[in-house]
Amino acid sequence: MKPPPLPEETLVRVLRISKLNGLSVLIIAGLGALFSLATWDLVGVVVGGLVAYGGWMELSGRKHLLRGEAVEGMRRLVRSQWIVLGVILVYCVSRLASFDAESALGPLTPEMRTQLVEAGVDLASIMPLIRLAFYYGLYGSVALVTLIYQGGMARYYRRRTDVVKQALETRLRPPPVVRLVKTGPDPEDLLT
Secondary structure, eight states: OOOOOOHHHHHHHHHHHHHHHHHHHHHHHHHHHHHHHHTTOHHHHHHHHHHHHHHHHHHHHHHHHHTTOHHHHHHHHHHHHHHHHHHHHHHHHHHHHTOOHHHHSTTOOHHHHHHHHHTTOOHHHHHHHHIIIIIIHHHHHHHHHHHHHHHHHHHHHHHTHHHHHHHHHHHHSOOOOOOOOOOSOOHHHHHO
16 A cells, blocks of 8 residues: 655645646636637626636645745635636526527528428427537536536645645754764864
8 A cells, every 4th residue: 555645745746736727727717718708708708707717816826835825825725626616607507597599599500490490300399409418418517527626626625735734834944953962072172
C-alpha cells in the first residue's frame, strides 16, 4: 500500500491543479462571454462573466497560497468551485424551465422544414422528443457533469486544507539554529 503523500507534495499538487483548472475555466468562460457578446446574448455574457470570475478566484486563491496564506488561499479555492457550480446549475435549471418550441426549431432552414413535412413528419408531434433529447439531455448532462466535477474539486480542496496549512507552516518556519557544544578550550586560546 502506498503511503500518503507528504504535505509538501500535496501543496505542490494543489498549486498545479489550481493553476490548470483556474486558467481553463477563466479562458473558456471568457471566450464564451465574448462569443455571447458578439451574438447579443446578454444572459450568456452574464453567465460567462460569472464563471470566468470563478476561474479568476481560483487563481487568486493560488496566489494567496504562494504568499503563504493557507487559510485564505484554500477558502478561495473552495469558494471558486461553488461559484462556478452555482452559476452553471442556475443557468441549466433556467434553460430547462424555459423551453420554447419555436426557438428549438429555429435552426431549421425553410428547406429542412419542407423536407420534413414532405417526409410525413409532423413538427408538432416531434416536439416532446426534441424537448426530452435536446433540452433535458443537454442541460441535464451539463448540470450533472458540473455537479460531479466542481463539487469534487470543492471537496478535494476542502479535504486538503489542513495538509496545505501544515506544508506552508513548515516551509515558512526558519531552520533550527544548530549550537556547537564546546568540548575543550578554543583553538585560539592555545596559541596565546
